[in-house]
Amino acid sequence: MDHLFSFCPWTRLIISKVSCVFNVNLHFELGFGHWFLQAVQRTFSPQVTALWRLCIVTIVWVIWDQRNKRTFEGSYAMGFFFACHLLGIIREAGEGINAAMRNSMEDLVILSACGVKGRPPRAPNIRCVRWQVPPINVIKINIDGGAAGSPGLLTGGEVFRDNFGVFRGCFAVSHGRGFAFEAELATTLFSIELAHDKGWNTIWLESDSTYVVHILKSIDRVRRLRSGLNMVVSHIYREGNAVADRLTREVVDKFQWWSVPPLFLVPFLQRDLVSDFYRFLSL
Numbered sequence: 387m388d389h390l391f392s393f394c395p396w397t398r399l400i401i402s403k404v405s406c407v408f409n410v411n412l413h414f415e416l417g418f419g420h421w422f423l424q425a426v427q428r429t430f431s432p433q434v435t436a437l438w439r440l441c442i443v444t445i446v447w448v449i450w451d452q453r454n455k456r457t458f459e460g461s462y463a464m465g466f467f468f469a470c471h472l473l474g475i476i477r478e479a480g481e482g483i484n485a486a487m488r489n490s491m492e493d494l495v496i497l498s499a500c501g502v503k504g505r506p507p508r509a510p511n512i513r514c515v516r517w518q519v520p521p522i523n524v525i526k527i528n529i530d531g532g533a534a535g536s537p538g539l540l541t542g543g544e545v546f547r548d549n550f551g552v553f554r555g556c557f558a559v560s561h562g563r564g565f566a567f568e569a570e571l572a573t574t575l576f577s578i579e580l581a582h583d584k585g586w587n588t589i590w591l592e593s594d595s596t597y598v599v600h601i602l603k604s605i606d607r608v609r610r611l612r613s614g615l616n617m618v619v620s621h622i623y624r625e626g627n628a629v630a631d632r633l634t635r636e637v638v639d640k641f642q643w644w645s646v647p648p649l650f651l652v653p654f655l656q657r658d659l660v661s662d663f664y665r666f667l668s669l
Contacts, residue, residue, distance in 0.1 A: 391418040391449070404441050408430070410425070410428055422446070426442065431487050437480050437483060437497070437502060476500055481502060485505065487504045487505055487507070512665070515626040515662070516663070517658040519549055520590045522549045524548075524590050525547070525581060525588065525589050526592060527544055527591050528627055528630040529591060530542065530633065531567075531572070531595075532566050536566070539563060540572070541558065541636075542633075543634040545630055551658070553655060556633055557633070557641060558633045558642050559573060559576060559641045560640055561573070570595050570598045574598065587615055590618045593622070594622055594624045594627040594631075599621045623665045625664070629651060632651060636650070
């Protein structure tokens with residue numbers, strides 16, 4: 387095996403020519419197993435990586451196939467015909483690669499040399515994320531929760547603001563140990579109770595957890611935890627939930643309430659009122 391794939395001058399010439407296209411230097415002197423493993427572990431962009439591995443595997447297979455034909459049938463392709471045969475297989479198989487190239491000259495040169503059409507990455511779906519003030523007489527509550535591990539120490543944070551975006555209070559709380567979604571659910575239920583105690587019976591709950599939003603929308607009894615409670619639930623991307631996220635990361639013993647904005651939260655509150663954020667989503 388090593389003689390055929392590592393020390394045979396003809397084989398080394400073919401593999402070296404292909405490696406040169408990809409700007410890869412293989413160490414044949416260390417044996418077939420070593421250089422083959424070195425080759426398949428080499429990475430580029432997704433499309434070029436797949437093409438490179440396809441080239442290496444195809445070359446090994448075609449050389450082995452030609453060796454067997456010569457040994458057992460006395461026929462094999464020589465020189466130009468072998469190169470055309472090999473390039474044809476690579477080109478045909480390469481067109482079936484469902485991966486994206488990098489937008490670079492290097493990738494374009496490699497793909498062109500192999501006769502394979504480049505697949506540029508699709509443009510991302512860009513979403514504008516903006517924190518919105520609630521309607522008049524509605525208190526908006528932004529929620530977040532997390533766990534330092536899975537399971538781990540549970541923490542949560544929420545901020546209350548009115549229809550002018552004015553800060554009405556916030557809190558950070560710890561819930562013991564568990565999973566992140568438990569922290570967010572526990573923090574949400576706690577905030578509903580707190581809002582009712584403060585006389586805020588028309589509330590807008592907003593979370594960056596689609597799981598929690600789905601639960602709150604689907605469980606009708608949550609809406610009736612307190613008589614007279616009017617509640618709307620919506621999802622927001624994390625970029626628009628930075629205030630609650632910062633509260634979640636604030637270490638507290640059990641529960642802490644702030645009636646005025648704490649200094650560490652002021653920049654996040656100001657940013658919500660004047661800034662837009664953007665999320666890049668894969669298509």
